[in-house]
Every structure is written in C-alpha cells, then in structure tokens.
Amino acid sequence: MEMRRTKTVNSVLLEFQKEHGAIAVTDLVDRFRNKANKTTIYRILERLCDEEVLHSFIGPDGLKWYAECHCPTHKKYKGFHPHIDCDECGKIRCIDFEIPTPKKLKIQIDMSEVMLKGTCEDCH
Amino acid sequence: MEMRRTKTVNSVLLEFQKEHGAIAVTDLVDRFRNKANKTTIYRILERLCDEEVLHSFIGPDGLKWYAECHCPTHKKYKGFHPHIDCDECGKIRCIDFEIPTPKKLKIQIDMSEVMLKGTCEDCH
C-alpha cells in the first residue's frame, strides 16, 4: 500500500528529481534542517524504498545513500546495480551496465553491490 | 617503514591466517576483548593497511572490514577487488576475478569496490 504523499514526502522526492544522482541521508537531513525532523527523513526514505520508488546502498564512506533510478538494467536485475563515485563532481550516479559474473568460479551470485570510483559521463 | 611486530600485532595477523576470509573490526575488537584495547586494534589494522599487509573495505552492513589476501588479481589491479558475502557461512571472502569495466560508457574508472552476495565456493 502506498504511503501518503505529504508535503514533506513530495519535497523529498523533488530533491531526488533535482539531483541527478544519489543523496546521502545525512545530506538530506541537513537540507531539511529547518523543515523536518531527521527521524521523519529516515522514515520517509525507508518507506519510499519499500515502495521501490527509491533504492538504497552503502556508500564508499560507509554512509547510507538513496537514489531514484530508471535504468533498464536496474529494473531487470534488481541487485546487480553499479554506481560510480565521481572524483570531479563528487556525485554518486547509477550506471546502466550489467556487471558480468565470474563463470569459472563455483559460486552462486544472488545480488551485487558495485561501487566504481573515477570520472562520470558528465565530467569526463 | 614497517611497524613493530609486537605480540598483539602478531596475534592480530594470526587471526587473519586462521580465518579464511575478511573480519569486521567490531568482531576483531570483541575477540581481543580481554587482551587489547579497541583503540589499539583500530590502530594496528590501520597500520597493517598502510604496509599493504591487509586491505580494508566497507561491508554490506556499513561496517569496516579487513582482509589479508594474496589473489593475483588483487596484486595486479589493486582497486578492482571483488568480495563475496556468503549466505551460508556468513563469511566474506576475496574473489580472484577481474571485473570487466563498461567500455561503451564514457566513464573513467580508477578503482572499484564490488560486493557480491550469494554462496561461496566452500558452501556451494
């Protein structure tokens, strides 16, 4: 069941539309410093994840990041979803790329979290 | 310059030799509960990383993990070093596999952190 699209929820979604990339929770909490409580932000993000509007991952900094994304590979292989952490602009973006899995090794892969570090398409 | 191989340092290294896989710092701190202070453990791990005896990464739990590894791919492509988080045994192991990079996208990749989730070679 979908959550209420309150003013705060819509503002949060707007942040993700403005931002072309992922946002760290801490950053978002700071952006809403005078508008909403941090607990609220944490809860809204969690619920938007449940609804699969957003997805979350642990950033290279060990913090929780959220992103809205419409990559075909993301929809197809939910888990196999790489991101790039750009040195230039500092943004973390989703990459529409399917990471191949090692076929020679006798391992079974259910999902993956891939974080690349380098220069993104905008900055390259 | 190499740090002193004190009794504690050697015990820490021994833990990594016994363990076939990565160890979370919190776990290691707990293992040394009565033998060494947590600050000491944090510092030893940091220094062993500087010496490139260990390497660290952020686990899927957002915690810091360390591992000793001798994979050829690790030595060759320092950054490109995938790990597998096994559902069966709960261990995190290094994978000797070179992750291909997306060639069609105009991005430059300097390093990557890859965490696969599934079943490791021992459990498969």
Next chain:
DNA sequence: TGATAAATGCAACTCAGTTGCATAAATTAT
C-alpha cells in the same frame, strides 16, 4: 463530529569509530 489510523517531532539512546592525553615499553645515543 467523533473515532481511528497514519505521520511527525522530540528526546534519549545505541553503537562504530575517533581524539587527546597519560603511561608503558622498546630503541637509540651517550
């Protein structure tokens, strides 16, 4: 309009990781 359910705020908490400073142990110079 009153009852119920969902959303928000607030304060206090947990837990990983860090920092400053004092002490202890090992090296080096005298």
Next chain:
DNA sequence: ATAATTTATGCAACTGAGTTGCATTTATCA
C-alpha cells in the same frame, strides 16, 4: 648500563549516524 627519545598501548571522553519509544499532530473514515 643509563638517560633521552621514539613508538605502542590504554583509558576516558567525545562525535556522528542511525534507532526507538512515546507524545502530539494531522489526515481519513465511519
């Protein structure tokens, strides 16, 4: 050997992310 210096460890207090319980507000529905 002993003193001076460097390096390692311990301890306590702190920071900052994320969580929890509970009270309050806001929206929904009977």
